[in-house]
C-alpha cells in the first residue's frame with residue numbers, strides 16, 4: 001500500500017515537472033508568435049504587407065446553359081455541371 005502511494009506521488013511529481021519543462025521549452029515559440037504578430041501589425045500599418053484581397057480573376061458564377069455540353073444536367077442547387085444519366089449532383093449530392 002505504502003509503495004503504491006509513493007509511486008503515485010512520484011508519477012504526479014514527474015508529470016508536473018514534465019509539463020513545466022514543456023511550457024518552459026515553448027516560451028521561445030510563444031515569444032516568436034508575439035513578435036510575428038507585432039511585425040505583421042506594423043507591416044499592415046506602414047503598407048509593407050498587403051491585406052488579403054479577393055482574386056479578381058476567379059469567376060464564381062456557374063456556367064450558363066450555352067456552355068453546358070449537350071445531354072448534361074446543371075444542378076439547380078449548386079449550378080455544377082453533371083454528366084448524362086445521373087439522378088443526383090456529383091458536387092452537392094442534391095437531386096437533379
Ligand SMILES: [Zn+2]
Pocket residue numbers: 075076077078079080089090091092093094
Ligand atoms: Zn449540386
